[in-house]
Each structure stands twice: as C-alpha cells, then as structure tokens.
Amino acid sequence: PLVLGIETSCDETGVGIVRGHTLLVDEVASSVEEHARFGGVVPEVASRAHLEAMVPTIDRACEKAGISLNDIDAVAVTAGPGLAGALLVGVASAKALALGLGKPIYGVNHLAAHVAVDQLQHGPLPEPCIAMLVSGGHSSLLKVSDITVGVDPMGATIDDAAGEAFDKVARLLGLPFPGGPHIDRTAVSGNSVAIDFPRGLTAKRDLERHRFDFSFSGLKTAVARWVEARERSGEPVPVADVAASFQEAVCDVLVRKALDAARSEGIEDILIGGGVAANSRLRAMAEARAADLGIRVRVPRPGLCTDNGAMVAALGAEMVARGRTPSALDLPADSSQPVTTVLV
Ligand code: ATP
Numbered sequence: 001p002l003v004l005g006i007e008t009s010c011d012e013t014g015v016g017i018v019r020g021h022t023l024l025v026d027e028v029a030s031s032v033e034e035h036a037r038f039g040g041v042v043p044e045v046a047s048r049a050h051l052e053a054m055v056p057t058i059d060r061a062c063e064k065a066g067i068s069l070n071d072i073d074a075v076a077v078t079a080g081p082g083l084a085g086a087l088l089v090g091v092a093s094a095k096a097l098a099l100g101l102g103k104p105i106y107g108v109n110h111l112a113a114h115v116a117v118d119q120l121q122h123g124p125l126p127e128p129c130i131a132m133l134v135s136g137g138h139s140s141l142l143k144v145s146d147i148t149v150g151v152d153p154m155g156a157t158i159d160d161a162a163g164e165a166f167d168k169v170a171r172l173l174g175l176p177f178p179g180g181p182h183i184d185r186t187a188v189s190g191n192s193v194a195i196d197f198p199r200g201l202t203a204k205r206d207l208e209r210h211r212f213d214f215s216f217s218g219l220k221t222a223v224a225r226w227v228e229a230r231e232r233s234g235e236p237v238p239v240a241d242v243a244a245s246f247q248e249a250v251c252d253v254l255v256r257k258a259l260d261a262a263r264s265e266g267i268e269d270i271l272i273g274g275g276v277a278a279n280s281r282l283r284a285m286a287e288a289r290a291a292d293l294g295i296r297v298r299v300p301r302p303g304l305c306t307d308n309g310a311m312v313a314a315l316g317a318e319m320v321a322r323g324r325t326p327s328a329l330d331l332p333a334d335s336s337q338p339v340t341t342v343l344v
C-alpha cells in the first residue's frame, strides 16, 4: 500500500510516503531553531510552526515522491503522545486529507512508530523482539510480538528520559539545545573512563525491583556536582572528558538492560529506536556486546531515529498490510497516549 504519514508530536513537521516497506520520501521541517534560545521546546511556538509548515511539506513530499495525493491508499498520523496543540495540527490535517480523498485514516502511537520505522531500512520487523525506545520523553524496554496490535512494557525510566539527560547535561556543559548530538560529537575527543559516573538502578538491591527500569536523574546530578567542584577549584572543566564519561554511563546501562531483557525472554533480536538511538557510542556498544552473546541488534540510520513522518507512514503501512481496522474520522489527539495503545 501507498501510505502518507504525518508527524507533529513535538517540533518536527514530518511528512513521509512509503510503499509497503519501501521509503519513497521523508520530508521534515523543524522549528528547533526557534526554540533554541529558550533551551527547550515552547509548545505555542511549535503549534504555529506546524500550521505554517504543514501544507508546503505535504506538497514537497508528493512532488519528490512523484505521486499525486489521489494515488495514496491510506493516511497515517501520530495521535499521541506529545504536545497537545502540536498533535492537533497533524491530526486535523490528516482528517482533512482522508476525508477529502475518501481514504482510511490510522491514528497511531508515536512511540510504536519509532520502532516500526526500522522496517524501511532493514526489512520486516523481527517479531518477537525486544524494543528499546530511547527518546526525548521516554526510555522504555518493550516486548513486541505484533507491533500493529500492542507492546508489552517490561520497564521504563522512573525519572528522566535518556534524551532529557543528554539535553540537561549538555546545557550544564554550555552546549546548545538540543544537546544530544553535541554531546555525541564532543565525546569523540574525550576519555570515556576519565570519570566514573554512577550507573543508575544497576546495584543488586535495585535490580530486585527495577531490573528493566532506568534512572538518569542521579547521573545528571552527579555530573552537575562534579562540574561545580571543578569550577570552585578554579580548574578548567574538561568538557570532552565529562561528555564522554557521561555518555558512557548512559549507554552502559541502556545496553546492559536491553541485553538482559532479551536473555530473560529468550529473544534473539533487539531493536533500538527514538532520537537517542542516533547516538554513535550507543550504536557501537550495543552491536559489540550483542555480538558476543549471539544477539542481533537493529538500529535505523540516525535520520530515521529522530522524529519524522516516514516512521508514521511505516506503521500505517503495516496496519494496512495486516488488515487492521482504520480509526474513526473523529479520532482524538491524546497527548498522554500510553505506549500500549498502538492504534486509536
Ligand atoms: P518522544 O519520542 O519521547 O516523544 P521526542 O520525539 O521529543 O520525544 P526524539 O525526537 O525521538 O524525541 O528524540 C529527541 C532526543 O534525542 C533529544 O533529547 C536529543 O538530544 C536526542 N538525540 C538526538 N540525537 C542524539 C545523539 N546523537 N546522541 C544522543 N542523543 C541524541
């Protein structure tokens, strides 16, 4: 099926077009620069930017894919979770398109779409698999048996999301927003064992209750204390070493727990998705440690990890292919949609 996907849950206006597992086009217009001076995404600014970018982005996507809107078999849209006003722009646009074209609409979960996108690069999803979703707002381990039906949560962060930790640590190191990519680049020239930062929820007593959960706020505080102590002593802060050591701590915990989840379920495939999956150290570490255990790891290329419309189209195409009932035309946008609701 030829499916057009619309993504507006945060600050990216994404329109993607796929044919089955084949990506035709992925157009993203971001308002990130308008938010940078505030150090975080401003919801009102994001909503307005989506409104302005929506029609031109759809037009550009169709033109680049060499299709007319009439060729589309279905429209897919992020129904949640995300910023309420931002989601509404995407959902309203998708409804208008579906109604105007007389085509079905699928309101899908943004987090499940972060997982499904991998099929555009590596082919059919390995099911069952363990999906590790690491993004700006979430850090979860999920067991996925059929991505169009639901996911079983195994664990999640009990405080900050992984991406949030990257962004907060970047900020205290004086790096621009969003900080994840900057930490990644800065860490390349740093020493990852220079500072021994804490690995949250990995102590024996924590594992009893939180085997597959994450905690990154203690790590963030540890980095802040370390940097403050340095500044007080008048010595320069070795930014690259701090970035590399922090990144190592995050990736170490993520990879350890993902591998543990796979082994505990007897599953041999791990899929990593979400913006933090773009991290070069996470990708390398996951691949190396999984290979030692005979576990396969799939991570989409960085451009497909961060928010985009292709991921929504990919999940929509899977809904069509597996014969799922489309959403009603009055489907709601749900800013706090749980990860377990894949289709509304
Ligand atoms: P969610 O998907 O939970 O709703 P979101 O959509 O805002 O949140 P994504 O776009 O999936 O989040 O991911 C953005 C996050 O990914 C940001 O926190 C950003 O810093 C982080 N990120 C992007 N690239 C990298 C990288 N190379 N290394 C580490 N973090 C990264």
Ligand code: MG
Binding pocket: 010, 011, 012, 032, 307
């Ligand atoms: Mg973004």
Ligand code: FE
Binding pocket: 110, 114, 135, 136, 274, 275, 306, 307
């Ligand atoms: Fe996202």
